[in-house]
Amino acid sequence: MGxxxxxxxxxxxxxxxxxxxxxxxxxxxxxxxxxxxxxxMSLINEAITEKLEVENFTxxxxxxxxxxxxxxxxxxxxxxxxxxxxxxxxYHTLTIPTPEFQVFFNDHxxxxxxxxxxxxxxxxxxxxxxxxxSFYDRLFPCSSVHVIHSSFAIHWLSKVPDEVMEKGSxxxxxxxxxxxxxxxxxxxxxxxxxxxxxxxxxxxxxxxVVRGGLVVVLVPGRPNEVPHSECIGNVLFEVLGSCLLNMAxxxxxxxxxxxxxxxxxxxxxxxxxxxxxxxxxxFTIERIEGLPHIxxxxxxxxxxxxxxxxxxxxxxxLKGYLEDEIIDGLFxxxxxxxxxxxxxxxxxxxxxxxxxxxxxxx
Amino acid sequence: MGxxxxxxxxxxxxxxxxxxxxxxxxxxxxxxxxxxxxxxMSLINEAITEKLEVENFTxxxxxxxxxxxxxxxxxxxxxxxxxxxxxxxxYHTLTIPTPEFQVFFNDHxxxxxxxxxxxxxxxxxxxxxxxxxSFYDRLFPCSSVHVIHSSFAIHWLSKVPDEVMEKGSxxxxxxxxxxxxxxxxxxxxxxxxxxxxxxxxxxxxxxxVVRGGLVVVLVPGRPNEVPHSECIGNVLFEVLGSCLLNMAxxxxxxxxxxxxxxxxxxxxxxxxxxxxxxxxxxFTIERIEGLPHIxxxxxxxxxxxxxxxxxxxxxxxLKGYLEDEIIDGLFxxxxxxxxxxxxxxxxxxxxxxxxxxxxxxx
Numbered sequence: 001m002g003x004x005x006x007x008x009x010x011x012x013x014x015x016x017x018x019x020x021x022x023x024x025x026x027x028x029x030x031x032x033x034x035x036x037x038x039x040x041m042s043l044i045n046e047a048i049t050e051k052l053e054v055e056n057f058t059x060x061x062x063x064x065x066x067x068x069x070x071x072x073x074x075x076x077x078x079x080x081x082x083x084x085x086x087x088x089x090x091y092h093t094l095t096i097p098t099p100e101f102q103v104f105f106n107d108h109x110x111x112x113x114x115x116x117x118x119x120x121x122x123x124x125x126x127x128x129x130x131x132x133x134s135f136y137d138r139l140f141p142c143s144s145v146h147v148i149h150s151s152f153a154i155h156w157l158s159k160v161p162d163e164v165m166e167k168g169s170x171x172x173x174x175x176x177x178x179x180x181x182x183x184x185x186x187x188x189x190x191x192x193x194x195x196x197x198x199x200x201x202x203x204x205x206x207x208x209v210v211r212g213g214l215v216v217v218l219v220p221g222r223p224n225e226v227p228h229s230e231c232i233g234n235v236l237f238e239v240l241g242s243c244l245l246n247m248a249x250x251x252x253x254x255x256x257x258x259x260x261x262x263x264x265x266x267x268x269x270x271x272x273x274x275x276x277x278x279x280x281x282x283f284t285i286e287r288i289e290g291l292p293h294i295x296x297x298x299x300x301x302x303x304x305x306x307x308x309x310x311x312x313x314x315x316x317x318l319k320g321y322l323e324d325e326i327i328d329g330l331f332x333x334x335x336x337x338x339x340x341x342x343x344x345x346x347x348x349x350x351x352x353x354x355x356x357x358x359x360x361x362x
Numbered sequence: 363m364g365x366x367x368x369x370x371x372x373x374x375x376x377x378x379x380x381x382x383x384x385x386x387x388x389x390x391x392x393x394x395x396x397x398x399x400x401x402x403m404s405l406i407n408e409a410i411t412e413k414l415e416v417e418n419f420t421x422x423x424x425x426x427x428x429x430x431x432x433x434x435x436x437x438x439x440x441x442x443x444x445x446x447x448x449x450x451x452x453y454h455t456l457t458i459p460t461p462e463f464q465v466f467f468n469d470h471x472x473x474x475x476x477x478x479x480x481x482x483x484x485x486x487x488x489x490x491x492x493x494x495x496s497f498y499d500r501l502f503p504c505s506s507v508h509v510i511h512s513s514f515a516i517h518w519l520s521k522v523p524d525e526v527m528e529k530g531s532x533x534x535x536x537x538x539x540x541x542x543x544x545x546x547x548x549x550x551x552x553x554x555x556x557x558x559x560x561x562x563x564x565x566x567x568x569x570x571v572v573r574g575g576l577v578v579v580l581v582p583g584r585p586n587e588v589p590h591s592e593c594i595g596n597v598l599f600e601v602l603g604s605c606l607l608n609m610a611x612x613x614x615x616x617x618x619x620x621x622x623x624x625x626x627x628x629x630x631x632x633x634x635x636x637x638x639x640x641x642x643x644x645f646t647i648e649r650i651e652g653l654p655h656i657x658x659x660x661x662x663x664x665x666x667x668x669x670x671x672x673x674x675x676x677x678x679x680l681k682g683y684l685e686d687e688i689i690d691g692l693f694x695x696x697x698x699x700x701x702x703x704x705x706x707x708x709x710x711x712x713x714x715x716x717x718x719x720x721x722x723x724x
Contacts (some may be wrong), residue, residue, distance in 0.1 A: 024386040060505065061423070061506070062503035062504070062506060063502075074712075098505040100504060101503075102502070102503050102506075104491060108479065109479040109480050109482065112476065113476055113479060113492060114475055114476050115476045116475065117471040117475060117492070117494035118471050118472065120471065120494065127500070127502055127503055128493070128494065128495075129466060129491040129492060129493045130475060130479070130491060130492040130493075130494070131489075131490070131491045131492075132479035132482065132490065132492070133490075138489070139489065140489055141423075141424035141463075141464050141489055142424070142462060143422065144423070144424060144464070199535065263407075
């Protein structure tokens with residue numbers, strides 16, 4: 001039990017997606033994630049068909065599926081349903097009796113599990129459970145989960161790297177909310193945090209996944225060879241930072257707010273992921289590829305939707321620093337900026353990484 | 363998967379304890395339950411020591427514990443911790459390596475799981491999961507739980523018996539909110555619902571509990587031979603009903619409100635429980651007994667505390683019928699009534715049933 005009794009980092013930061021079902025909730029602003037998940041589904045189905053070793057699973061136990069960073073639905077329900085159908089088909093094809101399914105919905109303890117639970121379908125084909133906690137730590141008992149899925153979650157670091165908040169240090173991220181345009185030392189600090197977090201993620205999953213089980217990850221990143229400065233996600237945060245700086249110049253927010261605010265997100269390349277997984281050693285990469293970036297058309301409507309999408313993601317981070325009306329003002333000017341320079345969100349410097357990991361023999 | 367795909371009763375009613383941590387929350391008004399749980403703990407420890415067949419459990423799987431009707435803590439955390447310590451001691455005594463623990467906290471989907479998850483200790487010795495749903499249906503996969511515990515929960519029926527709401531029928535519960543003082547037909551309707559619910563509870567648990575596992579139940583009831591009319595729980599609801607009738611007479615609430623309001627609680631005797639378990643056939647009663655009723659001293663303070671305790675329990679039921687200020691007024695007059703007639707809550711016609719069930723061979 002050593003691994004779960006170890007002290008959790010007190011600095012671990014949780015920024016759940018916005019709960020409830022209001023206009024700016026995750027539930028009503030996750031269509032981009034949904035369409036990408038649909039693209040990913042055929043790849044997940046392939047991975048399950050080809051790589052999930054159901055013939056090695058103990059038949060008298062339920063088949064357990066976990067969705068890490070599930071937020072509040074409905075995407076998590078759609079993905080889970082598809083995974084189950086795919087697993088069932090595999091059992092059917094192999095003429096092995098289908099087991100019962102148990103699904104663990106995981107997110108930070110501050111996630112809106114009440115909404116998640118209330119929107120669970122009663123006619124579902126699995127037993128549902130919610131699991132609160134960071135996926136950079138252990139969440140499940142040893143060898144107890146067969147398929148682990150995570151969509152649009154592990155680009156969130158476990159915390160803002162300490163170094164970027166150290167005033168006077170070369171890693172201090174002055175005047176920016178993310179690492180693009182910052183000194184190389186800041187980028188490296190973000191990178192180090194990412195590597196550390198991914199190591200924690202892989203180590204925890206390696207203990208939890210049964211032999212022959214799979215970890216399937218869908219995460220925004222950047223193509224190999226595309227520099228951080230041209231990755232759309234980074235560009236969008238750079239715009240957010242410049243909007244905040246303008247508000248500081250106009251006296252709407254205090255000087256220093258921009259210095260102390262850092263968004264704990266890192267966009268990795270497939271090559272970086274491969275290096276970490278290989279070095280970590282617990283998993284074999286069965287497949288890794290970038291899904292096509294579905295560029296938003298350059299319209300006012302698209303700018304609004306994108307603004308809302310970014311807001312849903314980072315609002316929880318901003319709330320610790322800014323008052324609600326300031327956040328409203330920030331996203332108003334952010335949206336106007338995107339409308340003025342629509343090329344910002346239609347260029348191609350982005351990749352959604354799809355990655356299938358198989359647990360190596362224990 | 364037939365059993366979990368079956369249609370859930372659409373009439374299933376959920377009345378979770380009041381969430382959050384305000385003055386009238388369950389968290390701050392469950393000291394009575396807590397002291398009784400402490401009395402029960404020594405009995406639970408005995409049951410685990412003598413009856414839990416850990417030597418028959420598969421060692422490579424976690425030991426799973428479920429608390430049904432857990433509400434929001436802290437009692438559920440205290441009980442779970444004690445169960446784990448007791449199980450660990452048993453493994454230690456038998457010199458079998460201790461497994462990992464996974465704990466499932468169950469309550470209705472409308473329970474405040476957000477508060478439950480936020481108050482989970484980080485330094486706990488188990489993996490935690492929340493399971494939304496009625497314990498009168500299946501909640502877990504087959505043969506997947508080793509110890510099931512439920513405190514102060516299964517006296518709640520799955521719903522108000524249909525018959526007591528049928529106007530014109532001999533079972534119509536006119537002018538009362540519970541079954542004491544009602545026609546014998548009303549009492550029988552409550553009894554039938556209780557038997558049906560307990561059958562559902564036992565059938566579901568029989569499928570979920572592993573061979574050699576235990577179900578431990580702590581539930582308010584009444585001693586054998588004590589008629590319903592003298593059971594404290596019933597008396598307290600009778601007082602509540604008469605306070606409501608007074609408010610109706612004073613024109614503060616509509617006529618008919620009292621007729622349509624029924625509290626779905628049944629206080630069973632040990633004999634009734636024994637008959638149901640025996641007829642059901644899945645379990646053997648290893649122990650059943652009434653714990654001593656800890657009578658409140660006859661003070662103003664005790665009347666207030668008791669009022670708050672009752673309010674926490676039934677507020678969710680009342681909210682469907684009465685406005686908030688009416689509920690406040692109701693409990694003001696309820697408290698005054700208890701202060702005037704303190705003997706109402708210090709008599710001995712109550713029993714907390716403690717019951718240990720062992721799964722028969724499958």
